[in-house]
Amino acid sequence: MENIPYKIYLTEDELPKAWYNLRSAMKTKPAPLLNPGTHEAMSAADLAPVFCDELIAQELDNDTPYFEIPQEIYDFYKMYRPSPLVRAYCLEKAMDTPAHIYYKFEGNNTSGSHKLNSAIAQAYYAKKQGLKGVTTETGAGQWGTALSMACSYFQLDCKVYMVKVSYEQKPFRREVMRVYGASVTPSPSDTTNVGRKILEAHPGTTGSLGCAISEAVEVAVSNPGYRYVLGSVLNQVLLHQSIIGLETEAALKKYDIVPDVIIGCAGGGSNLGGLIAPFMRDKILGKLNARIIAVEPASCPSFTRGVYAYDFCDTGMVCPLAKMYTLGSNFIPAPNHAGGLRYHGMSPVLSQLYDDGLMEAVSVPQTEVFKAAEAFARVEGILPAPESSHAIKVAMDEAAKCRETGEAKNIVFGLTGTGYFDLVAYEKFHNGLMDDYIPTDEELQASFDSLPKF
């Protein structure tokens, strides 16, 4: 056993005092959000009815490298951060690999995932602006849970539009949001114009993230004192999530560990964008030679099979256009897809970095993901969320390669959350009822047709 502990904890004093804005290091900046009507870049004034003012400033700022974390947010972070960086000794032993595997564990708070890092920041700025409340959407439920906690802490009203299929399949997710005082509405609903329109066009639909976003935005802009908040994709979210990467960097430095491979799951990109922030900066600066790998589900492969183009962020087309790797805003993953990571697009920041060749992407089928998840759980103890398990799968693949080559590579991955609310999916997997659906080229082509043309 080497001198590196199972868990590298930072002290409270080592908790980063500022978020890091990766955009400041990018040679090609991410493309701006566009007004869907005029196709002009959205200004702060354009965005003001939808987002909180300070968050808009963060969203539009491609230059400032560091944003100081306000004291109120810092105090909240201290309740569950710094989070541990764990050396997966047991997994290494079980796999008989010379690789050194590390994971940054973000599941050690009640929300059960990294989403809380941005939720508390967004709730804080809403409170500071004197708002009454915020609206949002949630799919798998991690974001909604995190935001409910954050709003409860700052005594803000929280209205969550939850994709109907998740609302019905995950009653406990709904209930945990209620513990924290949020109101939860299944989407599409008849509480909004866009919801009623979608229900009319597709009666019996079980909803999608794109629909739920449209509803949440409509409620925010039509109710005084409310704004809309989002848990992924946006630049501001990646900024807040940089806390993950900054802590990881500090923990690795304590033991002079230089990562060879950095791996994260990618849905909208919030976790991956946060985890890689300081490492990608060093890679851009030529100071680090690590491979950086985004892992996405084969059933929702925006990086690996999508196109890089301006697209709608939501189904109702009420949001600004974003330039991103996308499958088209009409794309909805097959219903047998178990986990989250089902958004049709990808963070503009990560999309640009991928397009610049600074990172790789792989897609993995879900049964392989659950196999890896269970193997991991049995030796490392943690029951991982299906989303996080995408990263586990590829980390284990990389570690298996090291077994072949004999290389003692340092593999770092993000373990974004726990799977306590995903046991229906684990049950399916155990009972052999889970299969792998991979969209055909024809299906993807059909959804590409929904891309805006200009």
Next chain:
Amino acid sequence: MENIPYKIYLTEDELPKAWYNLRSAMKTKPAPLLNPGTHEAMSAADLAPVFCDELIAQELDNDTPYFEIPQEIYDFYKMYRPSPLVRAYCLEKAMDTPAHIYYKFEGNNTSGSHKLNSAIAQAYYAKKQGLKGVTTETGAGQWGTALSMACSYFQLDCKVYMVKVSYEQKPFRREVMRVYGASVTPSPSDTTNVGRKILEAHPGTTGSLGCAISEAVEVAVSNPGYRYVLGSVLNQVLLHQSIIGLETEAALKKYDIVPDVIIGCAGGGSNLGGLIAPFMRDKILGKLNARIIAVEPASCPSFTRGVYAYDFCDTGMVCPLAKMYTLGSNFIPAPNHAGGLRYHGMSPVLSQLYDDGLMEAVSVPQTEVFKAAEAFARVEGILPAPESSHAIKVAMDEAAKCRETGEAKNIVFGLTGTGYFDLVAYEKFHNGLMDDYIPTDEELQASFDSLPKF
């Protein structure tokens, strides 16, 4: 803000290397287990068909103060220990109390509770003895989950008898045990003689811990290569759980904090007995003046309304007799009782200490417990298990008293686990469907009649 961090983490080097045996400090030792037929003290040979050999040695040893933690167990502990001691700054602020509140958080492992501390030890000794597997019972499911994880780690077979009502109401608990490879049978079942007998006498019964214990013991003694393991009550379990108290003591000492009040929930006593071990020693030695408080549910009040007598540990009366505070082995808490802590008896060690006047006990109604749980969750972020919330309730009561008196007492309580699998109970609470049932004196008298007479 003082200089004490939100979370006091110990380093891996500070993880205790030995368990502490509180019995070694007790002036009056706990009464021995008796053979239910002969009423003679059980010898190691008598216990050998039921328990693993090394665990029997630990069970019977009232003198050795420290037991070194075997390296294999120590390595496992390092995956999730030392656990944090959290200063509840946010709760203090919300309550406007001068009290300093600390909680030892044992929910930061997948099993979600402190039960893992003993499960891994018991699995290790079973493996070392060359056994094929172990049997056990589980009620709320925390012990079964922990044992499944531990057995999976050491590749032991694990047969869990789960109280039928929990089996049906908590499918996810069942499923998480399956993730770790355990077999789970609802109890009473037709797989054992005792189960068939109970089903015949009480068709349609939803089971009890006492029944499930009888079944698990029968399977252990009638299958070669199997032994029975138990998650609470026994001396050996309190020994393993002393890791909680030792870490708490070390963390408090780092900042020269002397506890004034130490609080833990008490069902069979595993968490409380572990948390208080070093503090009770100091109290016995006259070195510490702290109040030590056991909190039990008003619906299952073994300390506050039970009798101190020899009783059966199980419904089927196949286990040894134990001298303990008990409600009678026939006692089953009302079905509306939401949480765990439903065992009819109490650890013989704690029973003796309570009888000696070294600790206090209070019982609390469940709606008050859930009120405290939710208030805690909203400010401290952690969603507590209903069991743990009994301690929260009394810690908050003590902190409220400090607000009246202006005293800055140091209040330390055990937060034994998370409530992710208890959202049905939280939902009942939200919907106003939870009520408080307190057994009448007549009901208790009826169950006292089941006590063995000799």
